[in-house]
Amino acid sequence: MNNSSAPAPRWLRPLDRLGSVLSTACAVHCLLMPVVVVALPMLASGPLASRAFDRAVCGLMVALAAFCLWRGCRTHGRWGLFILLGGGAAVTHAVQWFGPDICCAKERANWTEAAVMCAGGLAIAAAHLLNLRLVRRCAGCSVCP
Numbered sequence: 478m479n480n481s482s483a484p485a486p487r488w489l490r491p492l493d494r495l496g497s498v499l500s501t502a503c504a505v506h507c508l509l510m511p512v513v514v515v516a517l518p519m520l521a522s523g524p525l526a527s528r529a530f531d532r533a534v535c536g537l538m539v540a541l542a543a544f545c546l547w548r549g550c551r552t553h554g555r556w557g558l559f560i561l562l563g564g565g566a567a568v569t570h571a572v573q574w575f576g577p578d579i580c581c582a583k584e585r586a587n588w589t590e591a592a593v594m595c596a597g598g599l600a601i602a603a604a605h606l607l608n609l610r611l612v613r614r615c616a617g618c619s620v621c622p
Contacts, residue, residue: 490613492544493549493605493608493612494609496538496542500542500601501599501602503534503538503569503594504594505595507590507595507598508592508595511587511591532573535566535569538569538601539562539569542601542605543562545605545608546558546559546562546605546608549609549611550608552611552612553611553614555611558608558611561601561603561604561607562601564597564600565596565604566597566601568593568594568596569597569598572593572597577590
């Protein structure tokens with residue numbers, strides 16, 4: 478553990494939990510959207526199926542994760558968590574900005590994009606959960622402040 482670290486504030490834990498839930502929800506959304514769009518075509522033109530919505534949610538999800546990890550890493554000193562966050566962020570943003578314009582067409586579902594986005598969202602959720610675990614463990618340790 479890191480002696481020169483700043484203690485994590487109490488409000489960080491619920492924020493990390495919220496981030497992990499939202500990241501997991503993003504992964505589930507990405508995995509289920511092709512099925513929902515094929516089953517209910519009227520949703521294909523809705524906001525949940527738009528690229529702008531996905532990009533905004535990805536940006537907010539990564540920003541929340543980066544903030545929570547930064548605060549947590551100042552306490553537990555495990556900065557390697559940013560590798561997991563960076564991998565998930567790179568995957569999700571690469572698909573959002575360089576993938577096909579339409580994630581789910583009425584005639585076919587893009588399962589490759591759905592699976593890759595799901596993996597990216599789960600990586601970000603895992604970074605949140607590991608951060609939360611390390612902060613909790615560090616709070617009870619005698620080495621950390």
